Amino acid sequence: MLIIISYNIGGITTCGIQALLRSWLKETPHDVILLQELHMTKIKHLDIFRNAFPDYNITCSLGTWTAGGTLVMIKKKYDVIDASTDPDGRTAFIKIIYEKILIITISAYAPAQITERFRATNPTENNMIQLDIIRKDIHRILEEKISNNILGQQEQDAKSLSIFARARIAHTKSNQSRITFLEHPLKGRVESSIDMIETATNFYEELYDIKTIDRTCWNELFADIPPLIKHDSDNLERDIILR
Template identity: 25%
Template structure:
């Protein structure tokens, strides 16, 4: 294990590990059920994700990528906003893809099952970087008897480190720090560090 952490509410948990000398970030997400809170949550999610080439973000996002394809029925409270914010604030900036849908573009399947009203939706998702997608050999939903959510199982191959896939040193363009968007996000990250870090420990 290289690093780990979470937000103050326990809705975001991440761990950075090393496998075959390759750093991999695993992030688990439990998004709020209320739409307004969920949209705010997605706007802050990016700040908790360490940077690396191998990234997997999964969990209960409490929204569907496609309301027509990923819900058994539409209702008055159907959310048409929060997934767009998730894409804009997290998925697109990190160049991630929704692995199951990319592997199975037409398959109709649901991960959440509400007995009230016989309602079903696919709100449990896994996003990964391109190298994760290319090394995925299986992804599937598996029913869990004690839960109203199905498990989402992802199987990937992690190749041995070679000169070809070795990480090269990255040098930041110093002009980036002059951008207003960078400064705004930096201040938000800094506030998170100050509010969550234990400054009394040497670990």
């Protein structure tokens, strides 16, 4: 089970607070930590924090005058296949494959304004309709991002190709339209997840593998093209003059 902890820490720039966090993490089972209100506003703050936690991959949206900053830290034993932040210190996310399932964890700082707090505790029917529209839009955007990331990869090594093959299958599962089988060039039809991942990985390896060009084909290609005589060659080399 993947253990995720979210905490509004209210400032993490001092060595004392970082030491307390390290001590707490040693005693608390966890895999992913989501922190908000970091009060980190400079790159040097983030560099110091990363040096204090070398066993984690860290993605951080530094704080601004309107937001205190957010951060995601995950143990390095997990492969991060994507990560990003917003420029306003409000959101940071990472994407991993965990037990063949694509998981996105987001650390967000979005405190409600006074007017929004009333709507949150006393929602109207129209508010609920709007929330459903927002939920569907978020789901659609995440689906598009996953698809674009997978389709846009080129010349990946075997490990990366395997990860993206897993992501493709996991993404399909999440849409409740699971791929039932793939055609393996030697095994024929395969249906297990392991065999399908192997088939997909091999396909992308072959697709992006460096292939040698057979230059002997050039002679055949240019065989019927007459050679240039010197006069024509000289004309082609001349500067173009407009008259």
